[in-house]
Amino acid sequence: MATKEASDRPTEHATLLTASDLNVLNEKLDQLWASYLNFLDTYQKAQNDVSKHFSSGFLSLAQANFKAPSAGRGVRYGQDYFDGRMKAGRLASIAATESDQQMYPSTEVCIKLDDKPLSSDTEPAAATASSGDHTDGKEGSPPRQQPSPPVTPSDEKKKTDLSGLTLDESKEAEHAPNSVPKDPMKWFGILVPPELRRSQGSFIAALGDPVSGAANAARGMREVEAEIRKLRKAIRKAEREVDACA
Amino acid sequence: MALPQSAYKDRQFLAVIGDEDSVTGILLAGVGHVTEPPDSQKNFLVVDQKTENSTIEAAFDQFTKERKDIAIILINQHVADRIRDRVDKYNEAFPSLLEIPSKDHPYDAEKDSVMKRVKKLFGE
Numbered sequence: 001m002a003t004k005e006a007s008d009r010p011t012e013h014a015t016l017l018t019a020s021d022l023n024v025l026n027e028k029l030d031q032l033w034a035s036y037l038n039f040l041d042t043y044q045k046a047q048n049d050v051s052k053h054f055s056s057g058f059l060s061l062a063q064a065n066f067k068a069p070s071a072g073r074g075v076r077y078g079q080d081y082f083d084g085r086m087k088a089g090r091l092a093s094i095a096a097t098e099s100d101q102q103m104y105p106s107t108e109v110c111i112k113l114d115d116k117p118l119s120s121d122t123e124p125a126a127a128t129a130s131s132g133d134h135t136d137g138k139e140g141s142p143p144r145q146q147p148s149p150p151v152t153p154s155d156e157k158k159k160t161d162l163s164g165l166t167l168d169e170s171k172e173a174e175h176a177p178n179s180v181p182k183d184p185m186k187w188f189g190i191l192v193p194p195e196l197r198r199s200q201g202s203f204i205a206a207l208g209d210p211v212s213g214a215a216n217a218a219r220g221m222r223e224v225e226a227e228i229r230k231l232r233k234a235i236r237k238a239e240r241e242v243d244a245c246a
Numbered sequence: 247m248a249l250p251q252s253a254y255k256d257r258q259f260l261a262v263i264g265d266e267d268s269v270t271g272i273l274l275a276g277v278g279h280v281t282e283p284p285d286s287q288k289n290f291l292v293v294d295q296k297t298e299n300s301t302i303e304a305a306f307d308q309f310t311k312e313r314k315d316i317a318i319i320l321i322n323q324h325v326a327d328r329i330r331d332r333v334d335k336y337n338e339a340f341p342s343l344l345e346i347p348s349k350d351h352p353y354d355a356e357k358d359s360v361m362k363r364v365k366k367l368f369g370e
Contacts, residue, residue: 057271058349078266089276092317094254203271215342218360
């Protein structure tokens with residue numbers, strides 16, 4: 001009899017443990033859902049912003065095409081003018097974040113696009129080089145490679161930043177010293193209509209926070225989604241065990 | 247859960263697959279890049295009505311699988327529709343894939359692969 005009681009007790013204890021475990025798991029699932037919905041909200045807002053900026057960018061581009069001197073001849077601001085040697089003036093760098101980890105435990109790498117104005121691009125090489133006291137008057141002048149000590153500190157700064165992906169011009173100089181990023185506006189000539197510049201501004205704005213926010217949120221959702229699935233499975237298993245013991 | 251640093255440390259470019267106006271606008275923002283010869287790889291693809299789906303697929307595969315320097319891929323939603331199967335199946339953390347609107351096709355959340363996954367998760 002005593003042996004039977006002893007054998008019953010652990011089962012009861014196990015049942016209680018499983019029930020409390022179940023509560024813990026449910027709470028954790030709620031937290032994950034909260035994170036997921038946060039990401040979803042961020043994603044939708046970011047997509048709205050992207051749409052808004054793109055829409056104004058397209059409108060300005062259409063106006064620029066309409067006002068282009070060669071508009072009557074069917075020439076428009078497009079791929080015919082692209083420079084086949086173009087170099088990216090805006091680059092991404094990705095680093096792990098800490099503060100985001102606290103907010104969303106599953107997200108360890110975050111994306112951020114730098115809102116640097118392109119005006120530094122308009123000065124060929126001078127603004128992007130680290131010491132930058134030379135001026136390249138000619139576009140065809142040979143690019144100069146310089147030691148770039150500030151690159152490391154700026155990278156360090158990025159790593160301590162909240163998020164990781166940054167469009168950066170100085171890093172481009174480090175990555176490809178022979179290439180000089182120029183303002184893409186120059187592909188289309190010197191006297192471009194103001195609408196084209198407005199269009200450029202809109203697309204730069206879109207590629208700032210909205211695109212990085214959407215990309216971050218999408219990746220975050222993907223990660224939380226996997227955890228939710230895993231947890232749901234664990235909860236189902238725990239529920240079965242509780243039912244079996246009851 | 248942590249991604250190894252090698253998975254993203256070299257990723258620094260944005261890639262674009264879209265119609266001419268979208269690509270022009272995004273390139274105006276300064277993200278266009280052509281690698282040094284002889285291979286001279288571009289990080290964008292201009293898609294028009296004559297562009298074959300196989301060309302779009304090849305560019306998508308190149309940006310997602312072959313190239314290790316792409317951080318984000320922007321693709322027009324109507325172009326993504328043409329290779330929807332591939333886009334929906336894409337499940338990697340990097341490069342991040344984002345569907346964007348174009349001049350003639352506004353963003354539709356119903357078609358977005360991210361929102362489809364959300365629906366699926368809520369429906370389970």
